Amino acid sequence: MEVTVALFIAKRLLMALATVLVVAVLAFLLVHAMPGSPGAVSLGAGASQEAIDEVNQRLGWSDSLPVQFFRWLGAAVQGDFGISLIDGRSVSADLAGRLPVTASLAAGATLLSAVLGIALGVTAAVRGGVVDRIIGGVAGMAVALPAFWIGIIFVYLLAVQSPVFPATGYVPFDVSPRDWALSLALPVITLAVGGAAFIARQTRASMLEALQQEHIRTLRATATPTWKILYVHALRYASLPIVAGIALQFIQLFGGSVIAEQLFAMPGLGQAVQNSVSTHDAPSVQGVVVIATVVVVAVNLVLELATKFLDPKLRAS
């Protein structure tokens, strides 16, 4: 059994590594397919060809593609993503500053949408009738509403009309935990609305199925407290698709945070990728793509392992 588990984890880890490697190669090739060389980008349109060639030579752009890729990869695995062509700063240092912003947003929004979604989904499944229809209707609308529109409404109501939360900006946790929480509140709520609705629908469907199970009926007959039946036994039975839904939400929110970052002026990865693509800053683009891929692959890996060990049937297989 233990060997099987170890093999399973090893296989998944290898697949995850392969995925990251493929994305890294693709990002590398796409960046090289972009018009303009690093020399032309960093020196601007007025530069002479000699000056451009000199910079390209210095950056190793004249070497063959495999040589360039493996040089980049060798440095990247040690956490060095090179130097920005635009401002000469370390790409790794820049990403290290931005990752917590996007991660805070995605994690906060995922957590909030999970709590709200599960509570609403369980309520809809258990109460049924009008409550179920209201929750279903609201969830249907919330899934359809674009995040930027929801954000505009929240800002207008909770920052402009009633200054409860700041309208823009991000305060790092180590500067002020209170201001950090306040600065995250509106973007997190904005991103969580759609996620909560999605998870609520997922939870409702799974709970309805779980509540039909024989062991739940037995528990009811033995006078087990309702909350325990619902939130411990039934929810545990229904948890597989819900956990999958939550993980997918995190991945989606991680990638989709660019909307919130733009709307709330937060210096995250979404803003970085927007800037680096528009300025043709190849090392920055590669860095962001690889970091985002690593996060998504890691979450997928954790999801797969969690799924494996949550479901006895899958575990047995």
Place this chain on the structure above:
Amino acid sequence: MKLLNPSVRGSSAVLAGALLLGSLTACGGSSNQAAAEADTSMLTLAIDSDSGSFGYDPLRVSAAQRQFFEGLYESLMTLQPDGSAGPGLAEEFSYNADNTVMTLTLRDDVTFTDGSKLDAELVKANLDRRSDPALSAYSAVAKGGAQEITSVDVVSPTEVALTFAKPQPGFENNLTSTTGMIVGKDGVTDTASLAATPDGSGPYTLDPTTVKGSKYVFVKNEESSEASDFAFDKVVFSVVLDPQARANALVSGQADVAMLTSSTVDFAESKGSGVSQIGGTVNTMISFDKIGKTAPAFAEEKVRQAIQHAINRQALVDALHKGDIPAWNALPKDSAGFTEDLETEFAYDPEKAKSLLAEAGYPDGFEFTIIASAQTQTDLQAVQKDLAAVGITMNVKMAASTDEAFAAVATTPLGYSPLNWDNPVGVMYGVVLNGFTNVQKATDEELSAATAELAAAKDDAAAKTAATKLNTRLVESGWMIPLYEALVNQGYNTKKVAPVEFAGTNAYPLLSSYKPAS
């Protein structure tokens, strides 16, 4: 002309949410700015771009970033509140008889953050970087530039002489912007260090709490003798790219001053914010090709005039630039050469456009391509529709690279760009007649004559006459096809900041001009 606090402006769609929630919020309370107390401890400016995206070398950016960099660096000359050039790092200057050599006398009490002192050698070391093509601030003074400096010579420790390739009366104005900013010795020696560490003698220094790309925190530089001219102990430049978010930051009290787009002005004013405005920048389609090299039709003046008549400028402004001013004049509204005659002479008239096309030999229209950027694409698509209505097919192609965008001046007949007419003679000689918008070397005697007349004008009346001739001919000839004049808007918290003043017609207020509300 300054258009301060206009009370009546056209209705504006502020944002979808605001409109939808209008009825809910109509009974909303007073502005929350009332809670803010007027103080001088900190000023937060919400800006629309990342001024520090290229690091902290002021020579890598153009005059548009002056306001940000003048916190960290001093210039050889200083922009005065009336827009003129006054003493800066150079106490005084003089020209030789034929205006080919300018000698600057430097202050001897200036210390940079690296501990180095200002002297003529340092100024020379700075200006000798002008051959570096990455330094945008030096593009005009580099070899081949419109105001080429051929040599910089140390006359004495406090005197430096700039020799020009051709006479440059009035060059001192260039030294009030980033071109005149001086970097300390360490920064000049190791320019890569400027990516992360500024090395200036300005009134502020960069605080470590700065978050690159998000907020730049400046704190008073007590070593600077200029610091006392700046009212606020700390200045924060907060980068907020989204226009609505900037307006929200202002009205919710997170920013004390915000650069507003015209479409958010009504919203800010309705929430009690003050708004100072200035015009001067005309968004203009520019005929790159007046000899028909890339599109034969453009050699015909009547074709270019047909385009003037084909564009519905009012509809363009109503749909895409609410609050800005439709423009039929090449020069801005506050220019001496502005004339309302052009508004009627070249009014929207598709039928006239068609007949002009027929007279020019293109009764069925013609086809050409224009290169667009993300900023210009929507405007060009609106123009494309107008031109299609008179038979002209304008293909809008997004620039695949910066190189392609720059090359468009030689490969396509028409371009689109904002033009600031702060110095019309400079724009004519540096951009229109001899500059990058005329790589095909077209000539127009009337334009050349009007420009020369304006340059030689001895009084306001003569300048007005010449400028009007120039403006009229620019439009008649179709060398310029103006679309709208964009207003620069500075929203401010009236409880904390005094009404914002612009320096002459410069679109960016001096950092020293922000004062606390009294």
